[in-house]
Amino acid sequence: MEQSEIVRSIREKISNDVLGYHSYCGDETLVVRREALFNIMKILKEEFHFEMLVDICGVDFLGKEPRFEVVYHLNSLSRKMRLRVKVPVNEGEEVESLVPLYPIANWLERETWDMMGIRFANHPDLRRLLMYDGFVGHALRKDYPINKRQPLVKPKNEYR
Amino acid sequence: MEVDKVLAGDSFFTTRLNDVIGWSRKFSIFSYPFVTACCGMEFMSVSCSHYDIDRFGAGLPRFSPRQADLLMVVGTISQKIAPVLVRIYEQMCNPKWVVAFGVCTCTGGFYDDYATVQGIDTIVPVDVYIPGCPPRPETVLDGLMKLQQKIQKQKQAV
Amino acid sequence: MSTDKTDQILADAPGSMMLNMGPSHPAMHGVIRIILELDGELVKKADLEIGFLHRAFEKHSESVTYNQVFPWTDRLNYVSPMINNFGYAMCVEKLLDIKVTPRCEYVRTVMSEIARLSDHLTCIGASAMELGAFTVFLYMIKAREWLYELIEDVCGARVTVSYARVGGVKADLPENFADRCRSSFKKIRETLKECDALLTRNRIFMDRMQGIGGISKDTAIGYGFTGVMLRACGVPYDVRRAYPYHAYDDLDFEIPVGENGDNFDRYLVRMEEMQQSMRIVEQALEKMPGGPVNVDHSRIEPARTVDEAKMGRIGEIYDQVVNVSPNLEGQEKEEYYQVNPDVKSVVIPPKQNSYTSIEGLMNHFKLIMYGHGIRPPKGEAYTCVEGGNGELGFYVVSDGSDIPYRVRVRAPCFTFVAGFHTMIEGAMIADIIPTFGSINMIAGELDH
Numbered sequence: 001m002e003q004s005e006i007v008r009s010i011r012e013k014i015s016n017d018v019l020g021y022h023s024y025c026g027d028e029t030l031v032v033r034r035e036a037l038f039n040i041m042k043i044l045k046e047e048f049h050f051e052m053l054v055d056i057c058g059v060d061f062l063g064k065e066p067r068f069e070v071v072y073h074l075n076s077l078s079r080k081m082r083l084r085v086k087v088p089v090n091e092g093e094e095v096e097s098l099v100p101l102y103p104i105a106n107w108l109e110r111e112t113w114d115m116m117g118i119r120f121a122n123h124p125d126l127r128r129l130l131m132y133d134g135f136v137g138h139a140l141r142k143d144y145p146i147n148k149r150q151p152l153v154k155p156k157n158e159y160r
Numbered sequence: 161m162e163v164d165k166v167l168a169g170d171s172f173f174t175t176r177l178n179d180v181i182g183w184s185r186k187f188s189i190f191s192y193p194f195v196t197a198c199c200g201m202e203f204m205s206v207s208c209s210h211y212d213i214d215r216f217g218a219g220l221p222r223f224s225p226r227q228a229d230l231l232m233v234v235g236t237i238s239q240k241i242a243p244v245l246v247r248i249y250e251q252m253c254n255p256k257w258v259v260a261f262g263v264c265t266c267t268g269g270f271y272d273d274y275a276t277v278q279g280i281d282t283i284v285p286v287d288v289y290i291p292g293c294p295p296r297p298e299t300v301l302d303g304l305m306k307l308q309q310k311i312q313k314q315k316q317a318v
Numbered sequence: 319m320s321t322d323k324t325d326q327i328l329a330d331a332p333g334s335m336m337l338n339m340g341p342s343h344p345a346m347h348g349v350i351r352i353i354l355e356l357d358g359e360l361v362k363k364a365d366l367e368i369g370f371l372h373r374a375f376e377k378h379s380e381s382v383t384y385n386q387v388f389p390w391t392d393r394l395n396y397v398s399p400m401i402n403n404f405g406y407a408m409c410v411e412k413l414l415d416i417k418v419t420p421r422c423e424y425v426r427t428v429m430s431e432i433a434r435l436s437d438h439l440t441c442i443g444a445s446a447m448e449l450g451a452f453t454v455f456l457y458m459i460k461a462r463e464w465l466y467e468l469i470e471d472v473c474g475a476r477v478t479v480s481y482a483r484v485g486g487v488k489a490d491l492p493e494n495f496a497d498r499c500r501s502s503f504k505k506i507r508e509t510l511k512e513c514d515a516l517l518t519r520n521r522i523f524m525d526r527m528q529g530i531g532g533i534s535k536d537t538a539i540g541y542g543f544t545g546v547m548l549r550a551c552g553v554p555y556d557v558r559r560a561y562p563y564h565a566y567d568d569l570d571f572e573i574p575v576g577e578n579g580d581n582f583d584r585y586l587v588r589m590e591e592m593q594q595s596m597r598i599v600e601q602a603l604e605k606m607p608g609g610p611v612n613v614d615h616s617r618i619e620p621a622r623t624v625d626e627a628k629m630g631r632i633g634e635i636y637d638q639v640v641n642v643s644p645n646l647e648g649q650e651k652e653e654y655y656q657v658n659p660d661v662k663s664v665v666i667p668p669k670q671n672s673y674t675s676i677e678g679l680m681n682h683f684k685l686i687m688y689g690h691g692i693r694p695p696k697g698e699a700y701t702c703v704e705g706g707n708g709e710l711g712f713y714v715v716s717d718g719s720d721i722p723y724r725v726r727v728r729a730p731c732f733t734f735v736a737g738f739h740t741m742i743e744g745a746m747i748a749d750i751i752p753t754f755g756s757i758n759m760i761a762g763e764l765d766h
């Protein structure tokens with residue numbers, strides 16, 4: 001099928017940096033090294049016509065090494081094809097920001113930083129997006145309890 | 161009871177005046193719709209022609225807290241917007257009432273998490289709680305009528 | 319809150335004024351803060367602050383079972399809740415690799431399009447109201463009420479429906495749904511004609527919307543715009559045609575595409591999409607496999623049972639089957655299996671089985687009890703549906719247990735709000751209102 005040919009040519013082109021590949025449930029997924037991410041994304045955008053960055057999110061595998069995985073979903077409008085790129089990242093390591101390639105990465109990376117605590121190098125303005133400035137911690141991490149509240153307005157009845 | 165009111169120091173005329181002021185206040189409510197979330201959909205349904213809140217006299221929203229006397233808090237209040245809500249409440253002039261519309265404002269709903277205020281009565285005093293997720297428009301009108309009864313019975317500061 | 323940012327804005331450009339269009343503003347769109355740097359009436363820079371309705375959807379879905387996530391998905395895009403439900407259900411079904419029945423595909427198509435209709439009605443109504451056309455708002459909300467009545471007949475709730483289940487839907491469509499739907503659509507078409515006459519050739523509306531809030535095709539793609547925003551720019555991308563799902567492949571409809579990418583084009587695209595949605599629903603109701611729902615006429619109403627019993631006429635009602643409350647309508651065995659596949663590991667059995675046979679009871683028990691339940695194999699999947707705003711995507715990671723490991727929702731209006739500053743920089747303050755109305759920001763989806 002045409003789609004698997006494209007994926008095969010992608011894998012040949014960046015074969016040094018690919019750590020893994022699967023197409024579970026029909027979704028083509030590549031696991032790549034953190035350092036080579038920007039170049040890979042540039043190749044995917046310019047040569048393989050993945051014009052749209054659909055989503056960036058982080059997944060926390062608490063207890064596994066490396067702890068986090070940053071997941072990028074790409075969409076090619078001209079070829080009607082999707083691709084997922086995953087980058088394993090450890091606590092404290094940084095991933096190169098994709099803002100020069102895709103402007104939407106600005107806000108998506110801010111949200112990933114806010115919720116997961118993964119820093120992005122060379123990001124123009126990395127600050128919290130969904131939570132407020134005084135919030136301590138990163139909410140979507142597995143070790144943050146769901147109802148640990150840090151209220152801005154202290155509740156009148158201390159019961160809660 | 162009339163006798164109690166007289167014994168407590170109110171005369172016939174002041175209680176009548178109280179009733180008249182209560183009557184006029186309850187039928188001319190200017191609400192500040194502080195709409196955040198899904199309950200806003202039912203708030204829109206209540207305000208529009210099908211269920212029509214205007215026939216109760218409460219249909220004209222004022223979008224400035226200085227001009228409003230009813231703060232309708234509609235939808236989930238998160239920790240980030242709680243200071244804004246308190247500030248708007250403080251900017252309103254007396255007499256003022258607060259209606260907690262929807263279960264997220266009454267108790268936090270099923271959002272028992274790090275980002276939701278567990279009931280706005282922890283931060284502002286509430287007069288009427290309208291539960292429901294979201295409450296049907298008939299429930300909202302019932303809550304509004306209860307608020308009107310409360311306004312009528314209240315001792316009006318003249 | 320972001321006083322550092324405002325200090326920085328003031329420091330960078332000393333001649334300009336900083337204005338805060340604060341979180342609680344009259345446009346009934348929800349809570350968002352726009353920090354504007356102004357030169358008179360002209361907007362020089364705009365920064366948006368979101369997160370005022372962050373309700374931890376993703377965190378909550380990591381603590382409940384797969385079927386229990388549906389109420390949370392309702393409240394994401396709360397003007398078209400059915401679409402969110404179906405999107406999440408499709409993602410879990412992809413992980414489990416089960417196929418839904420053909421009738422269920424059609425039912426989901428019909429309900430998605432009804433939800434899309436109510437989304438567009440609310441969007442246009444609210445944005446017209448902000449420009450002063452209050453009548454249009456009243457007419458469109460009146461039309462939306464008829465849709466809410468239809469939705470309430472199907473699943474019992476108006477706004478937060480939780481209609482989908484993993485593997486199917488809660489219950490089949492009630493009887494007479496097709497007729498009621500057609501008569502509602504007749505009334506809605508008349509309403510839309512009236513609103514069209516009020517707005518489309520209206521001088522004031524056109525002056526305020528044409529040429530305002532435009533965005534070029536490349537910027538739109540760079541910001542990841544999808545849905546109406548992208549189609550108004552001239553890119554004919556629609557998830558229903560590009561990656562077909564549900565029953566859209568069998569149905570005949572068109573995708574309206576605009577030219578200029580400004581507010582007026584978005585309005586026109588939405589109006590045309592509503593007509594196309596009604597067309598889709600009518601075709602789907604004709605073509606629905608399994609035909610109209612069969613109703614057993616020997617059932618009697620509970621009220622009549624009580625009345626007859628009070629009068630002592632037990633003989634007449636003794637062997638009649640009672641027709642139970644509307645919420646269980648469509649859940650009788652024959653109807654249930656038309657919309658839910660007979661997959662024991664995923665779909666709970668119909669009530670007749672679970673209440674009368676031990677196998678049904680055990681099946682029900684094994685699916686509801688914590689620790690048991692739906693357990694997809696380890697893996698991850700991403701599906702997207704065409705939401706009211708654009709491409710609504712769900713990314714679910716499963717670790718083999720009955721609780722999802724990670725659920726990520728890709729909200730379409732996140733991208734619009736991220737790219738909003740390009741649309742208003744260089745325009746005036748008064749242009750912010752129609753532009754913001756035309757992007758249809760839903761705070762529940764934006765802040766998840």
